[in-house]
Amino acid sequence: MSVPLPKGLLPPRNPAMHKGEAGRVLLIAGSVGLSGAAALCTMGALRVGAGLVTLGIPKSLHDPMVQKLTEAMLKALPETKEGSLSLQALAEILTTAEQMEAVGIGPGLSQNAQTKELVRRMLPSIKKPLVLDADGLNAVAEDINVLRKLPLPIILTPHPGEMARLTRLSPDDIQKDRERIAVEFAKKYRVVVVLKGHGTVVASFDGTVYINDTGNPGMASGGSGDVLTGMIAGLLAQRLSLYEAAQVGVYLHGLAGDLAAEARGQIGLIASDLADRIPQAIQRYQAL
Numbered sequence: 001m002s003v004p005l006p007k008g009l010l011p012p013r014n015p016a017m018h019k020g021e022a023g024r025v026l027l028i029a030g031s032v033g034l035s036g037a038a039a040l041c042t043m044g045a046l047r048v049g050a051g052l053v054t055l056g057i058p059k060s061l062h063d064p065m066v067q068k069l070t071e072a073m074l075k076a077l078p079e080t081k082e083g084s085l086s087l088q089a090l091a092e093i094l095t096t097a098e099q100m101e102a103v104g105i106g107p108g109l110s111q112n113a114q115t116k117e118l119v120r121r122m123l124p125s126i127k128k129p130l131v132l133d134a135d136g137l138n139a140v141a142e143d144i145n146v147l148r149k150l151p152l153p154i155i156l157t158p159h160p161g162e163m164a165r166l167t168r169l170s171p172d173d174i175q176k177d178r179e180r181i182a183v184e185f186a187k188k189y190r191v192v193v194v195l196k197g198h199g200t201v202v203a204s205f206d207g208t209v210y211i212n213d214t215g216n217p218g219m220a221s222g223g224s225g226d227v228l229t230g231m232i233a234g235l236l237a238q239r240l241s242l243y244e245a246a247q248v249g250v251y252l253h254g255l256a257g258d259l260a261a262e263a264r265g266q267i268g269l270i271a272s273d274l275a276d277r278i279p280q281a282i283q284r285y286q287a288l
Contacts, residue, residue, distance in 0.1 A: 002211040007288050009240055009248050010049070022051025023237025026100045027230065028093060028122075029107040030057040031115070032083025035064060037108030037134065040223045040271050042072045044230025045104065047278035048252065050237045053230075054100070056093060058083050084112040087121070094125050102129045104233030106136025107226040116142060124149040129236040129245070131155040133229040134162070141165040147189040153205060155236075155246050157194040157229055183209060192242045194232070196225060200250045204243045212247075214254025218266030219274065227275050228253045248285070255281040 025045045030038030038057055045053045053072045057065060058079035065074055075096060078088035097103050103126055109115050116139035123132070123146055132140065137158050140146050144166065158166060160174045167174070167185060174181055175197070182195040182203035195201040202210040231253055235245035259280055260273040
């Protein structure tokens with residue numbers, strides 16, 4: 001049975017609070033041709049209230065990202081000849097992650113073989129609350145046993161196609177039995193699963209389940225999931241538990257989409273519309 005949304009997890013802030021107390025996030029995202037995913041993920045973390053957000057990107061993306069993201073810090077990392085993150089970035093990523101409250105990995109990383117190997121090597125070495133999405137999930141799907149080597153439980157945020165790759169089922173199989181499959185996977189690998197889609201399922205490894213009821217079809221647009229990844233990472237940095245961050249992140253993400261649809265209509269809604277309305281969604285949540 002689905003549990004209700006918890007209230008009060010984002011209380012009003014202490015007037016004396018500073019940016020360090022609002023949480024530090026490291027996001028590992030982006031590649032040449034997929035820089036928008038990294039930007040949207042970063043905006044999700046910023047808009048949900050993280051105090052300091054660092055985006056780790058291939059070095060060739062640094063200059064264009066400076067123009068796109070003024071509030072985030074950028075870390076230019078070694079890259080492959082195709083413009084994705086290379087294995088040489090591993091040590092710097094791990095050192096930087098140690099200084100953070102939370103880490104987000106995946107949006108726009110590409111399907112480059114070396115980049116996928118980088119993901120599989122970094123995951124067992126990061127001892128911080130972590131959310132894994134998109135190309136990060138695709139990297140793990142090629143060696144699912146990586147999930148058994150993690151020092152801590154993490155959050156996975158697959159859409160049905162990514163969940164199909166993780167479970168070796170078809171997307172149709174996933175959609176026919178979303179809650180059961182999410183719960184069984186969460187228990188098997190001791191993770192929190194956010195199975196995206198209509199009625200997003202948040203399943204914890206302890207068997208707890210939340211079915212989200214915010215959101216609308218206008219959110220079926222490229223980049224929407226990248227915003228969610230950043231939001232969840234930003235909530236983790238504010239010291240919510242894995243399950244709380246996933247649950248509240250999904251709720252706020254859908255509510256931001258509903259607020260955007262109220263203002264603009266569903267057709268033509270884009271991911272940046274959602275990001276812009278996250279603070280308003282938080283206000284609504286705080287008033288519950």
